Amino acid sequence: MCAMTSAQRVFTTLSHQEPDRVPLALNLVLRGARELGLSIRDYFSDPANVVEAQLRLQQRFRSDVLFGFFHAALEYEAWGGEVVFTEDGPPNSGAPVLGSHQPLSSLRLPELAASKGLLKVLQAIEAMKARVGDEVPILGVAVSPYSLPVLQLGFDRYIELLLGDRAEFWTLMEQNIAFCQSWANAQLAAGASAIVYFDPLASPTLVPRSLYQDTGFQVAQRTFAGLKGPTVTLLASGRSLGVLDDLAATGTLGVGVSCDEDLAQIKAACRGRLCVIGNLNGLAMVDWSPAEAERQVKAALAQAGPGGGFILCDTHGEIPWWVPDDTLMALGEAVQTWGRYPLVGAEAHA
Amino acid sequence: MEARTLRFEAALLSMDRVLCRSLLQEAMGEERQLEGIEHLLGPALAHIGDRWEAGELALTQVYMGGRICEDLLADLCPTSSTPVAGGPRIGVGVLLDQHQLGKRIVASSLRSCGFQVLDYGQGLEPLELARLARKDQVPILMVSVLMLNSALRLRELREALGEGPERPRLVVGGAPFRFNPRLWQEVGADAVGQTGVDAVAIAQRLLEESCAP
Incomplete structure (x- = not known):
């Protein structure tokens, strides 16, 4: 089979056919700061930094996608939260946007045009698109309306809202759905090929399936109905098996497992209905040797590669700062060596 | 598990506070108060934690189970003269991060099983948390983290806790430890909890070890 572009490879596998080889999706956004010798705060201060570093890293580690993503805390910031920067990890959300005694009605729907951090992301996506055209898919990221309240209210308060006051829950969801659609569509308009719908609470690790079906599932359906492009759903390392039927019914194209x-x-x-995205352990990867990285890639390819419909990725959706370059190089090499269809070599070696 | 414990667990999972209260009152009436609590709450919460780890239950159920137990105890054992209030003291806190669900599950489970909990809050720097634990002379400090870089800074906390028999034992938990099983040893912790409700069994074990000759 002739070599495909990254975009052809990814979209062929999303349509459940075998491309030339298994696509590799590495979210290396944080590593870009190290690539440019900048602090994480300075790195994210200028979208040109992110564009330059991500293009370099995508080529070096042979990833088949670019992430037009800075960090999840930017959405939290747009709602009024205060981002906490560290020297060696993703910018984190500080205290919940609402204090424990503040009513939900005090949350105000952000305007994208007034959210400087989100506008930088859009600038970065536009610049990436100008550089790679249709050769490499660019993934935008949006926190789901259903999972965002963990940052808006705190997890404990949100659980009690979810279980105790369904009317208030839906009032909050109305705002969050409007924001998510606006933010995701802006990324698609800027050049993103698809949206990563980051929805940890869809996982039965966090929420029972029956509750998800009554709440988050419906939120996803309503959100997707207003999006102008495709989605894949990431569950942030949570289990997926119990909700695969539900996720497929939302219309999402793939699931991070x-x-x-x-x-x-x-x-x-x-x-035939959901592309599998995963499931290398990003936290254990910190300790992997190159040989271990190759072994892990082979095992994943053998289990999920045949027939297409599989994108090799880490389990969480972002490679930790501390993973060695040699390990990432070995991942890319292993996919090149063992990920070509048909996958006889990977199966034999797994 | 005893039939009553299984019924209590089922009532917790269905959030049937009335039945939970009735079963707990029944147990406290038949046994001495603390034993009644220990025989019902501890095993039920531990089993819920095991089932979460096995992928059978969701974290929201673990959290609500702990919250209901905590509320029941506050209602049924409200004064400082109860055995619950006189139990061993455990410090809990979240290092650097703000997400406190894990800490809340730990605190609820400990309180439900007779421990006194000193809640140091969240977003704490390593040296600050070590100072608080040493000042209060807690025998055990339980620390939750969300992010890998926060977990790695537990080394600073462990160092600041010092050495010797009076040093608070350091117990860690949170997502980085679930996905990297060697990490707790690398940061110098004395124990790791895979679920928040593991806190009870770990605290009991460490306290027994500290009393052993």
């Missing part, structure tokens, strides 16, 4: 799960079982359950 946990390293706690049997990849072959997940692939069998997803075949």
Whole structure:
């Protein structure tokens, strides 16, 4: 088979056919600061930094996608939160936007035009698109309306709202759905090929399926109905098996799966309807040797690669700062060596 | 598990506070108060934690189970003369991060099983948390983290806790430890909890070890 562009490779596998090889998706956004010798705060202060570093890293580590993403805390900031920067990790959200005694009615729907951080992301996506055209897919990221309240209210208060006051819950969701649609569509308009819908609370690790079906599932359906492009859903390392039918019914194209799960079982359950994205353990990767990285890639390819519909990725959606370059190089090499269709070599070596 | 404990667990999972209260009152009436609590709450919460770890339950259920137990105890054992208030003291806190769900589950589970909890809050710097634990002379300090870079800074906390028999034992938990099983040893912790409700069994074990000759 002739070599494909990254975009052809990714979209072929999303349509459940075998491309020339398994696509590799590495979110290396944080590593860009190190690449340019900048502090993480300075790095994110100028979208040109992110564009330059991400293009370099995408080529060096042979990733098939670019992430037009800075950090999830930017959405929290748009709602009024205060971002906390560190020297060696993703910018983090500070205290919940609402204090414990502040009513939900005090939340104000942000205007994108007034959210400087989000505008920088849009500038970065536009600049990436200008550089790579249609060769490399650019993924935008939006925190789901259903999971965003963890940052707006705090997890404990949100659980009690979710379980105790469904009317207030839906009032909050109305605002969050409007924001998510606006933010995701702005990224698509800037040049993103698809949206990563970051929805940890869809996972039965965090919320029982029956509750998800009554709440987050409906939120996803309503949100997606207003989006002008495709989505894949990431569950942030949470388990997916119990909700695969529901996720498929939302219309999302793919699902990020946990390293706690049997990849072959997940692939069998997803075949033909959801692309499987995963499931290398990003936290354990910190300690992997290049040989271990190759072994892990082979095992994943053997379990989920056959038939297409599989993108090799870490389980969380962002490579930690502390993962060595040699390990990432080995990942890219292993996909080049063992990820070509048909996957006889990977299966034999797994 | 005993039939009553299984019924209590089922009532917790369905958030049937009336039935939970009734079963707890029944247990406290038949046994001495603390034993009644220990025989019902501890095993039920531990089993819920095990089932979460096995992928059978969701974290929201673990959290609500702990909250209901905590509320029941506050209602049924409201004064400082109860055995619950006189139990061993455990410090809890969140290092650097703001997400405190794990800490709340830990605190609820400990309180439900007779421990006194000193809640140091969240977003804490390593040296600040070490100072608080040493000042209060807690035998055990339980620390939750969300991010890997926060977990790695537990080394600073461990160093600041010092050495010797009076040093607070350091117990860690949070997502980085679930996905990297060696990390707790690398940061110098004395124990790791895979779920918030593991806190009870770990605290009991460490306290027994500290009393051993």
